[in-house]
Amino acid sequence: MHDKLEASFREVLPRADFCSLRHVREHEEMASVRQGVAEPAYLSDDGGAMITVIDKGGMGYAATSDCSRAGLKRAVEEASYWARKTAGVSVVDCAALAMPHPRGEYAGPEKTPWSSVPLGEKFDLLREECARLKTDPRIVDWQAVLWHVRMDTLYLTSEDGRVRQRFSFIVPGLSATASAKAETQTRSFGGLRENCRQGGMEALEATGFRKAAPRIAAESLELLAAPNCPSGTMDLLAAPDQMILQIHESVGHPLELDRILGDERNYAGTSFVTLDMLGSYRYGSDLLNITYDPTRPEQFASFGYDDDGLRAEKVFIIERGILKRALGGGISQARAGAPGTANSRASGWNRPPIDRMANLNLEPGESSLEEMIASIERGVYMQTNRSWSIDDSRNKFQFGCEWGRLIENGRLGAVVKNPNYRGISATFWRSLAKVGSAVTAAVMGTPFCGKGEPNQMIRVGHASPACVFKDVDVFGGE
Amino acid sequence: MQKYFYELVDALSAKLRGGEVLLAGFSGEESDFVRFNRSRVRQAGHVSQAHFGLELVAGGHHAKGSLSVSREKSADMEGLAAMLDGLRAQLPHVPEDPYLLYATEVRSGEQHGEDLLPDRGQALAAILGAGAGRDMVGIYAQGGICHGFANSLGQRNWFSTHSFNLDWSFYHAADKAVKSRYAGLEWSDEEFGGRVERAAGQLAVLARPPRTIAPGKYRVYLAPSAMEDFVDMLCWGGFSLKAQRTKTTPLLKMLEGEARLSPKVTIRENTAGGIAPSFQGQGFIRPGQVTLIAAGCIRDCLVSPRSGKEYGLEPNGASGDERPDSLDMDAGDIPAAEALARLGTGIWVNQTWYLNFSDRAACRVTGMTRFATFWVEGGAIAAPLNVMRFDETMYRALGENLVGLTAERDFLLNPGSYGGRSTGSARLPGALIDDFTFTL
Numbered sequence: 058m059h060d061k062l063e064a065s066f067r068e069v070l071p072r073a074d075f076c077s078l079r080h081v082r083e084h085e086e087m088a089s090v091r092q093g094v095a096e097p098a099y100l101s102d103d104g105g106a107m108i109t110v111i112d113k114g115g116m117g118y119a120a121t122s123d124c125s126r127a128g129l130k131r132a133v134e135e136a137s138y139w140a141r142k143t144a145g146v147s148v149v150d151c152a153a154l155a156m157p158h159p160r161g162e163y164a165g166p167e168k169t170p171w172s173s174v175p176l177g178e179k180f181d182l183l184r185e186e187c188a189r190l191k192t193d194p195r196i197v198d199w200q201a202v203l204w205h206v207r208m209d210t211l212y213l214t215s216e217d218g219r220v221r222q223r224f225s226f227i228v229p230g231l232s233a234t235a236s237a238k239a240e241t242q243t244r245s246f247g248g249l250r251e252n253c254r255q256g257g258m259e260a261l262e263a264t265g266f267r268k269a270a271p272r273i274a275a276e277s278l279e280l281l282a283a284p285n286c287p288s289g290t291m292d293l294l295a296a297p298d299q300m301i302l303q304i305h306e307s308v309g310h311p312l313e314l315d316r317i318l319g320d321e322r323n324y325a326g327t328s329f330v331t332l333d334m335l336g337s338y339r340y341g342s343d344l345l346n347i348t349y350d351p352t353r354p355e356q357f358a359s360f361g362y363d364d365d366g367l368r369a370e371k372v373f374i375i376e377r378g379i380l381k382r383a384l385g386g387g388i389s390q391a392r393a394g395a396p397g398t399a400n401s402r403a404s405g406w407n408r409p410p411i412d413r414m415a416n417l418n419l420e421p422g423e424s425s426l427e428e429m430i431a432s433i434e435r436g437v438y439m440q441t442n443r444s445w446s447i448d449d450s451r452n453k454f455q456f457g458c459e460w461g462r463l464i465e466n467g468r469l470g471a472v473v474k475n476p477n478y479r480g481i482s483a484t485f486w487r488s489l490a491k492v493g494s495a496v497t498a499a500v501m502g503t504p505f506c507g508k509g510e511p512n513q514m515i516r517v518g519h520a521s522p523a524c525v526f527k528d529v530d531v532f533g534g535e
Numbered sequence: 536m537q538k539y540f541y542e543l544v545d546a547l548s549a550k551l552r553g554g555e556v557l558l559a560g561f562s563g564e565e566s567d568f569v570r571f572n573r574s575r576v577r578q579a580g581h582v583s584q585a586h587f588g589l590e591l592v593a594g595g596h597h598a599k600g601s602l603s604v605s606r607e608k609s610a611d612m613e614g615l616a617a618m619l620d621g622l623r624a625q626l627p628h629v630p631e632d633p634y635l636l637y638a639t640e641v642r643s644g645e646q647h648g649e650d651l652l653p654d655r656g657q658a659l660a661a662i663l664g665a666g667a668g669r670d671m672v673g674i675y676a677q678g679g680i681c682h683g684f685a686n687s688l689g690q691r692n693w694f695s696t697h698s699f700n701l702d703w704s705f706y707h708a709a710d711k712a713v714k715s716r717y718a719g720l721e722w723s724d725e726e727f728g729g730r731v732e733r734a735a736g737q738l739a740v741l742a743r744p745p746r747t748i749a750p751g752k753y754r755v756y757l758a759p760s761a762m763e764d765f766v767d768m769l770c771w772g773g774f775s776l777k778a779q780r781t782k783t784t785p786l787l788k789m790l791e792g793e794a795r796l797s798p799k800v801t802i803r804e805n806t807a808g809g810i811a812p813s814f815q816g817q818g819f820i821r822p823g824q825v826t827l828i829a830a831g832c833i834r835d836c837l838v839s840p841r842s843g844k845e846y847g848l849e850p851n852g853a854s855g856d857e858r859p860d861s862l863d864m865d866a867g868d869i870p871a872a873e874a875l876a877r878l879g880t881g882i883w884v885n886q887t888w889y890l891n892f893s894d895r896a897a898c899r900v901t902g903m904t905r906f907a908t909f910w911v912e913g914g915a916i917a918a919p920l921n922v923m924r925f926d927e928t929m930y931r932a933l934g935e936n937l938v939g940l941t942a943e944r945d946f947l948l949n950p951g952s953y954g955g956r957s958t959g960s961a962r963l964p965g966a967l968i969d970d971f972t973f974t975l
Contacts, residue, residue, distance in 0.1 A: 118580030
C-alpha cells in the first residue's frame with residue numbers, strides 16, 4: 058500500500074517550495090469485561106493522509122480519508138489553496154523554513170503480537186481479572202479492559218524524504234468502585250489508563266496488570282472507611298502514578314514552545330516560562346533532572362522521527378534544576394531562535410503537527426522508598442491521580458489522588474481518602490527534597506493529552522520515580 | 536452523501552446471513568480550519584473525512600467496528616465487506632451479551648441543513664481585518680457535517696448541517712485577554728462587527744492595573760460563558776443512569792437525599808432546541824426534551840440502550856456516554872443588564888478554565904478564572920483580576936448560595952473538534968452567587 062501511495066504522491070506533487078504527505082493508519086481493538094459481563098468487542102481501522110504545501114511564504118494543509126490518486130490530488134489542491142491564502146499573512150516566515158527530507162525506518166517493540174492471541178483468550182483473561190475485583194458486596198462496579206492500537210505511518214517529502222514507522226500500543230485498565238450510603242471511592246490500575254506502553258501482549262507483564270486486582274479491590278474498601286485527608290502544610294511523597302501528572306502539567310506543557318510563542322493562548326493557554334529563561338532559570342532544586350527521551354522503546358511516546366521529519370534524540374530539558382531548553386519541533390525552533398526537541402506531532406492523519414511533549418521523564422535519584430518515608434516528620438503518601446487542574450499559564454495547580462496514607466515521624470500511618478494538594482509550578486519544583494531511585498520508578502503515560510485548535514488528543518509517555526516535596530498545601534474532601 | 540450511505544447499507548444488508556442484524560452509522564465532515572496568532576495565520580487547512588460504523592448482531596452476540604472511508608462507493612464497499620466479515624469472525628469468540636438492545640421499531644427521519652456559509656476566503660479577510668492593530672489569537676472553522684444511521688430492519692436517519700464557529704481572544708498582555716465567540720449558520724458582517732466592538736471595549740478595561748485578591752469567599756457573577764464549563768461538570772456522570780446506579784455520579788448526595796440544588800435550578804437535555812442529531816447509534820430517537828433537574832431536585836436521567844437493558848428502564852435516546860448534547864438551564868429573573876449592579880462588590884467571571892472534581896462524591900469542583908475576569912466595586916468594573924483558583928461544591932454554588940439567575944440566556948455552540956467538529960450546544964443564564972470559595 059505504501060508503494061502505491063508513494064507513486065500517487067509523486068504524480069500529484071505540486072510546483073511548490075515544499076510538499077509532504079503523512080499517511081497514518083491505526084488498527085484499534087478493545088475488549089472489556091464489566092461486572093463479569095463481556096462488553097461488545099470493538100475494532101477500528103482508521104487511515105488517511107495529510108498533505109502539507111509550503112509555497113511563496115504561505116503554508117496550507119489538507120487531510121483526506123480518500124487515499125486514491127484522485128483523493129490525494131484534491132488534497133494537494135486544497136493545501137495549495139491555503140498556502141496561497143496565507144502567503145504574506147502568516148505568523149511563521151514559511152519561506153525561511155528549512156524542512157527536513159529524512160530517510161529512515163523505526164519499529165517499536167512487539168514480541169508477542171496482539172493478533173497472535175485469540176479474542177476469546179483475551180476475554181478469558183479479562184473475565185478472570187474482573188472476577189478478582191469483586192471481593193465484597195460493597196464493590197458496586199468493577200471492570201477490566203484491554204485496548205490495543207497498531208499504528209503504521211509513512212512520511213514522504215517532495216525531495217525524496219521517506220520515513221516509515223510502526224508501533225504497537227497496549228493499554229490495560231482495571232477499576233473497582235466501592236460504595237456505602239453517600240460515600241463512593243474508586244481505586245484503579247493507573248487512573249486514566251496511565252499503565253500504557255509500547256509492545257505486544259508481553260508488555261502486560263511489565264505493567265503488573267495480572268497482579269493488581271486484589272490490591273485495587275482491597276484498597277477501594279479501605280478508602281470507604283478511611284477519614285478525609287487532613288489539611289495543612291506538610292510533606293508530600295508522590296508515587297510515580299501521581300508524579301507523571303505533576304511532570305506533565307507543570308513541566309511539560311509550560312515548556313512547549315508553541316505555548317511560549319502564543320499559539321495556544323485561546324485554548325490550552327500560555328506559559329509562565331519565557332524564552333529569556335532558557336539556559337538559566339532555576340526551575341527546581343538541584344535534584345531535578347528532566348529529559349526528553351524517545352530512546353526507551355517500551356515508553357508510550359518513543360519514535361524515530363517526529364511528524365515534521367525531525368530525528369528524535371534524547372536531551373536534557375532541565376539539568377540539576379536549571380532549565381536548559383524547551384519542547385518544540387523544527388518550525389517552533391526556527392520561530393523562537395532557540396533549541397528544542399523532535400516533538401512536532403499530530404494526533405492523527407486529520408490534524409496538523411504542533412508541539413507536543415512526547416516522553417518526558419524525571420531521571421531517578423538515589424533514595425529508597427523507605428529512606429524517603431523515614432525523612433518525613435508529617436506528610437502524606439499519595440498514589441494514582443484522579444483529578445488535575447492548572448491555570449492557563451501552567452502555574453497555579455491542584456491535583457487529587459485516589460489513595461493517601463499518612464506519614465508521621467518517619468513511619469507510614471493510616472489510609473486517608475480524597476487526598477489533594479495545590480501549589481504553584483514556578484516555586485513547587487524548588488521544594489523537591491528527595492528523588493527516588495530507579496527501584497521506585499515506573500514507566501507510564503497517558504493516551505489522553507488534549508491540546509490544539511482544531512483539538513487533538515495524543516499519546517504521551519512519562520517515567521518517574523517517587524519523589525518527596527517539602528511544605529506542600531495538602532487537604533482533603535468535604 | 537446520504538444516498539451513498541443508504542446504498543452501501545443496502546448492499547451490506549444483502550450480505551447478511553440468517554438471523555443477523557446490521558446497525559450502521561456514518562459521520563462525515565468537510566471543514567476548513569484557520570488558526571490565528573498575533574492577528575496572523577498560524578495554520579490553515581482543510582479536513583475531508585468520513586467514517587462508517589458497523590455493529591453486527593447475531594442472537595445475543597454482537598461486535599462493533601469503525602472504518603474510515605473515501606466516499607467512493609465501489610472502493611469503500613470492499614473495505615466495509617471485509618469489516619463485516621471481520622466482525623462475523625469475532626462473534627463466536629464474544630460471549631452472549633445480556634445487555635444488548637437496539638431499536639426494532641423503524642423510525643426513519645431526516646434533518647437537512649441549508650448551506651449558507653460564507654466564502655472561506657472572505658471570512659478569512661473579515662477576521663484578519665478585525666484583528667488588525669490588535670493581538671488576536673483563535674480558531675475559525677467552517678463547513679458541512681453529516682451523521683447517519685441505518686439498519687437492516689429498514690430504518691434510515693440522516694442529519695446534516697453547515698455551520699461556522701469563530702472562537703477568538705483579543706490579548707492585552709501576558710494572560711489578560713477578552714475571549715469571544717461568533718458561531719452560527721449564516722455569517723453577518725454586522726453581527727460579527729458588533730461582537731468585535733464589544734470585545735474591544737472590554738480590552739480597554741484590561742489595560743487597568745490588575746487586582747490580586749486573597750483566598751476567601753467572594754460574591755461572584757458567572758457569565759453564561761463561565762456557566763458553560765461550570766454546569767458542564769454536572770454532565771460528567773451527573774445525569775447518567777449508569778453513573779447513578781453505580782454510585783459514581785457527582786450528584787450522589789442528591790441521589791441519597793442528603794443535598795439538593797436551589798429551587799431556581801432546572802436543567803434539561805433539550806434536543807429540540809439544540810443542533811445535534813435526534814438519533815443515536817442503536818437507532819433510538821431522542822425525545823424533544825428530558826428534564827434532568829427540576830426545581831433543584833433530580834428528575835429523569837439519560838438512559839442509553841445498554842444501561843436501559845441492564846437496569847430495566849426504557850432508553851431515551853442517550854448515547855453510550857449518557858451525556859447531554861444540548862444542555863438547557865432555565866432562566867431566572869435578574870435582568871442581565873442589572874447583573875453588574877446586583878453583583879455590587881465582588882468578582883465578574885467571564886470564563887472558567889480547567890475544571891475538575893476535588894471531591895466527586897460531594898460534587899466539589901475546582902477550577903480557575905480565566906480571560907476577562909474583573910474585580911467589581913459599587914456595581915462597576917474596577918480592575919482586571921489576576922487568575923484565581925476556586926474550589927466549591929455545586930450544592931453551595933447552585934444551592935444555598937445561589938442568589939439568582941439572569942432572565943436572558945446565551946445560546947453557545949460548542950467549538951470543540953476532538954476527532955470531528957462538535958454539534959453540542961448549551962443554552963444558559965448567568966448566575967449570581969454568594970460566598971464562592973477561592974483558594975489560591
